[in-house]
Amino acid sequence: MPSYFISHGGGPWPWVPQMRARMQTLETALAAMPGALPEPPKAVLMVSGHWETQTPRVMHAARPPMIYDYHGFPAHTYEIRYQAPGAPALAERTAQLIAAAGIEVTLDDTRGYDHGTFAPMQVMYPQPDMPLYQLSIGTDYDPRRHVDLGRALAPLRDEGVLIVGSGLSYHNLRLMGPEAREPSAAFDAWLNAALQLPPAERVQAMLDWETAPAARICHPQEDHLVPLFVALGAAEEDPATRTYHETTMMGTITASNFRFG
Template identity: 65%
Template sequence: MTRMPTYFISHGGGPWPWLPEMRRGFAELERTLAAMPSEFPEKPKAVLMISGHWETADFAVMSSNAPPMVYDYTGFPAHTYEITYPAPGAPTLAQRTADLIKAAGLPTHLDDQQGFDHGVFAPMAVIYPEADVPTYQVSLQHGYDPAAHFALGRALAPLRDEGVLIVGSGLSYHNLRNFGPGARVPSTEFDTWLNDVMLRDPEERTQALLNWETAPSARIAHKEEDHLAPIFVALGAAEADASTVTYHEEGIFGGVTATSFRLG
């Protein structure tokens, strides 16, 4: 089995693939997500997502054989609360994942009730529209401690050699109260810093991300870092690998600059 890359993706907004107007606004994001399978060395055995929309007291691992749906958004048309993304789960890999997390000294448990949130099913509906690749999640941990999430990524790294694609799903700017034109300056400042950091040597890159709050406009870009923390996991799982930009766009959500990255 060839080693899989890892990704941090800016996943867009809500159930956007099912809303024509939003979908047009995310045409470039859709193009890059749809292109991802062509970048893999082979079809993954499973996709492991770390989404900004699921967090627990520890690092929970989704273990359902057929995960349900979680419609974790409000104010959208009725049909978006009937969306299904029927990818199978990966209970055997979930146990393997929990064992790796536990072996790293991190707290974890299996969760056979949790379903796919929109940070997973929206991008996955574009990446694998046939829903034919087993998909599961590991939660963020409350508090978003960067060091703990880097440690999680390091614990998950062996899965890359076992056919598992690890994807951190968030957004490089996520301040819902400051979308629109007011996001233009802070998102550009933070995104410029992030792009620069991601091109640095691995050790320097890790240190910069551990201290991300010192970045320009950091706390404007992320009042809470739920949508940034997935990048710590993706980096931890590919800490020695170079990164490349897979998606970069200015002006989404009326003024937001956003970027996605691949490692390896």
């Protein structure tokens, strides 16, 4: 399996017609992902920027609940049910791999699907029958630790698990209008170029991401960039392909998705 980093869009956008109309390019890219895989995955492991813990936690429930981690949306979006089954056995396997890499890890039986998971999955797998589980990111956002976490997950790719880092290549909620156009374009151009570098050089580029053009304007808090480090670590020797790119996401933002392998 390849691994992916995706820009998951805003809140519960697939259930809000006005938002969905503005995200048709993203929707097309996400919907195409299953057909681009070498075979149907056994499960999807989503590394969402909306689940932060001090040390890694792996969703372990057989039927995870829902988490509505957004505000100000229509009432019906707080009743969404994306009822995909969990993957407890694969969660245990995932925790074993992480622990074998010397990283403290915990199985979590109570965590539910957040919108960084259920929103893109609604587009990728509208029939919620694909086993699905999540892995948290660290509250320290440390790039090296998250690349190492991805490296620990790499064997899952050969075991049929699709690893998806779910965030946004631009995430500054205080700068979403016309002022976002130039910094998002500059950072996106750097990101695409950096991910085309040879493996060791692109890992180093990601470790040094704060030196990129407009880096801290685009990511004043890098929770939505960190899933990229995990996806890259899981496939660090594989080439990167940009699978989604537009300059008018939410009107003015340049955003991208990437596939590794």
